[in-house]
Structure formats: structure tokens, C-alpha cells
Amino acid sequence: MSSDDISLLATKRVRGLTPYLSARRIGGQGHTFLNANEAPSASAFLMSSQKLNRYPDCQPAEVLEAYAAYAGVSPENVLVSRGSDEVIGLLIRTFCEPDEDSIIICPPTYGMYRVSADTNGARVLEIPPREDFSPDAAAIAKALAAPENRVKLVFLCSPNNPTGDTVKREDLLEILEAARGRAIVVADEAYIEFCPEDTFADLLPANPHLVITRTLSKAFGLAGIRCGFALGNPEVLKLLLKVIDPYPICDPVAQIAVQALSKNGIEIMKARVRELNARKESFIKEVSQLSRTEEVFGTKPNYVLFRFRDGEEVFREFARRGVILRDFNDKPRLRDCIRITIGSEQEMQEVLRILKELDK
Numbered sequence: 001m002s003s004d005d006i007s008l009l010a011t012k013r014v015r016g017l018t019p020y021l022s023a024r025r026i027g028g029q030g031h032t033f034l035n036a037n038e039a040p041s042a043s044a045f046l047m048s049s050q051k052l053n054r055y056p057d058c059q060p061a062e063v064l065e066a067y068a069a070y071a072g073v074s075p076e077n078v079l080v081s082r083g084s085d086e087v088i089g090l091l092i093r094t095f096c097e098p099d100e101d102s103i104i105i106c107p108p109t110y111g112m113y114r115v116s117a118d119t120n121g122a123r124v125l126e127i128p129p130r131e132d133f134s135p136d137a138a139a140i141a142k143a144l145a146a147p148e149n150r151v152k153l154v155f156l157c158s159p160n161n162p163t164g165d166t167v168k169r170e171d172l173l174e175i176l177e178a179a180r181g182r183a184i185v186v187a188d189e190a191y192i193e194f195c196p197e198d199t200f201a202d203l204l205p206a207n208p209h210l211v212i213t214r215t216l217s218k219a220f221g222l223a224g225i226r227c228g229f230a231l232g233n234p235e236v237l238k239l240l241l242k243v244i245d246p247y248p249i250c251d252p253v254a255q256i257a258v259q260a261l262s263k264n265g266i267e268i269m270k271a272r273v274r275e276l277n278a279r280k281e282s283f284i285k286e287v288s289q290l291s292r293t294e295e296v297f298g299t300k301p302n303y304v305l306f307r308f309r310d311g312e313e314v315f316r317e318f319a320r321r322g323v324i325l326r327d328f329n330d331k332p333r334l335r336d337c338i339r340i341t342i343g344s345e346q347e348m349q350e351v352l353r354i355l356k357e358l359d360k
């Protein structure tokens with residue numbers, strides 16, 4: 001059997017897929033990576049190997065309790081997963097009948113919603129955002145009301161990756177009303193630690209069809225351990241637990257998560273957020289003064305999207321110097337736009353130096 005024949009054994013759906021191009025995979029040659037919204041440095045953790053002979057709990061209680069206390073909900077409202085990306089897949093597999101049901105997304109937004117829908121055979125309904133890139137609540141409500149759309153999930157990203165603004169509360173409320181009894185509304189709060197006052201967690205009790213996704217990958221600086229969360233109604237979480245693998249959270253991950261969510265761990269995270277937010281503010285001030293800078297987008301998370309005159313050239317020139325940013329030039333309404341993660345002081349000084357050089 002040749003390798004061509006082997007690929008013919010795969011399902012039609014899988015043959016039609018293009019692998020997800022994560023920032024890490026696009027990466028490229030470089031020494032400075034500001035393309036994946038990671039924290040600029042790691043903290044130290046302790047690990048015991050005493051119980052590694054045993055299978056872990058599917059949902060380690062200490063992790064659920066620690067995250068619930070941090071998020072201000074009860075442990076029965078928390079599910080822990082291999083990064084919040086896993087929750088996106090679980091939601092689609094739980095709620096969407098393949099080749100029949102659909103999800104709503106508002107591009108430009110996080111790429112995994114579509115990737116996961118394609119992988120699992122859910123249809124994707126794109127509802128373009130308003131002029132200011134906020135989700136068009138009225139258009140979403142209309143799409144939800146049309147039975148032929150068979151919408152089961154609405155994915156909202158708050159703050160939105162890559163445009164950087166949070167969803168307006170009145171828009172979420174309008175969408176929640178339109179979805180009640182019909183569909184699940186997902187608020188992806190991967191970056192909420194950078195603007196904690198904007199969380200929608202307080203809406204959970206009154207809205208059993210709201211799910212909030214969270215992660216330790218960004219502000220907590222733990223992208224390497226793959227640990228995320230769903231906050232939601234216990235009935236919804238019970239359904240997701242039917243679909244999740246038996247032992248998703250390995251014991252070392254649980255140990256690290258508990259330390260990251262301890263009183264001390266949360267203090268360290270908050271100090272990191274204060275530092276990155278302050279650095280972001282001064283970085284934006286400097287970049288705004290350059291003649292190449294045409295537009296600065298939302299500034300809530302630990303990254304900023306800029307529109308530069310001839311952004312493609314800017315991206316290329318950075319890559320040539322070993323500084324890897326994220327190019328959004330080919331995304332809807334984001335011509336010439338580049339997303340820059342707020343990294344260390346040294347990294348941001350390097351970016352500014354190159355930008356000034358290109359500005360001459």
C-alpha cells in the first residue's frame with residue numbers, strides 16, 4: 001500500500017481539512033516570539049512524583065475548588081480541560097449534530113472555532129461584526145431565530161482575538177435572550193485577567209445556556225501545561241463530561257495548576273498583569289507617534305493589533321530580523337494589520353527600535 005492509498009482510507013471530512021496553523025506552527029526562524037500572546041517568562045513550581053503510578057482523577061477536585069474560588073463560582077460550575085481549546089471541541093461535539101447543526105462566529109476572531117467546527121462536521125455561520133468590530137447582536141438574534149439555520153452555539157470572544165475589545169454587556173444580554181431555549185452562548189475569556197472587571201461570570205446563575213471559557217495559558221503564564229476551564233451550569237458541564245476523554249488532566253498539570261491558583265500564585269499573576277498592562281500603555285504611546293501607524297485597535301488584552309502603512313512589508317522586515325509577529329493582512333477587514341504580543345521590556349524595546357528604523 002502506498003502512502004497515497006493510506007490517505008484515501010481517511011474520511012472525506014478529514015481529507016478535506018487543512019491543519020490548524022497555530023502561531024507556534026507558523027513561527028519561523030527567530031529569536032523574539034511575539035506572535036502567540038504568551039507571557040514573557042515562566043515561574044517556578046514544585047512537583048511530587050509520589051502518585052505517578054496511579055491514574056489521575058478525570059476532574060481533580062483540588063483544581064476545581066481552586067479555580068472556583070478564584071473565579072467566584074462554585075466548584076460544580078467548573079470543568080477543567082486540556083486548555084480552553086479542548087472545551088471548544090467538546091462544546092461542538094456535544095451540541096452539534098454533524099452535517100446538520102451550525103455555530104455562529106463573528107470574524108475576524110479566534111481561529112479555533114472554525115477549525116473545531118470543520119473537524120467535527122458542524123456548519124459555520126459567519127455574522128460580520130459592526131463597523132467597530134463589536135458583535136452585531138441584532139443580526140445574531142435574527143440568525144438564531146431562523147429554524148433552518150439550526151444554530152446550536154454562538155462563539156463570542158471577549159476580549160476578541162485579534163481586535164482587542166470586550167463584548168458590550170448589552171449586546172451579550174440581547175444575544176442571551178435570543179438564544180434562550182435554543183442555543184448555547186459561549187464567551188471566550190482567555191484574556192480576561194487583563195481586564196477582570198469585564199467578566200460575564202456574574203451572568204451565569206440567570207443564564208443556564210451561558211458557558212465561559214478560561215485558560216491558564218495567557219496571564220497565568222502556563223501555555224506549556226495545557227490547562228483550561230469551562231464555567232457553566234452543572235447540567236451543561238455534565239453533558240461535556242460525557243464527551244471528554246477519561247483522564248484529560250495529568251497529575252503534574254494538576255499539581256502546577258493548584259500552585260498557580262493558590263493565594264501566592266494569584267498574586268504573582270496579578271503582578272504580571274500590572275506590569276504588562278503598564279508596558280502596553282507606554283508601547284502604544286510610542287507606536288502611535290510613528291508615521292507608519294495608521295490605526296490602533298482595542299487595547300484590553302496582552303496584545304495590540306496595529307494597522308501600518310504597507311503592513312506586509314513591516315511584518316516581513318521584522319521576520320528578517322528574527323522578530324516574529326502575527327500577520328492578519330489576509331483576514332476580513334484587517335488589511336495591513338499586525339498583532340504584537342506585549343513581551344518583556346527588552347523585547348518591546350527591540351520592536352520599537354525596528355519600527356523607528358522602518359519609519360525613516
Ligand SMILES: *Cc1c(COP(=O)(O)O)cnc(C)c1O
Pocket residue numbers: 037082083084085086110157161188190214215216217223226227228
Ligand atoms: C490562546 C487562546 C485560547 C486557547 O487557550 P488554551 O487554553 O491554550 O487552549 C482560547 N481562546 C482565545 C481567544 C485565545 O487567544
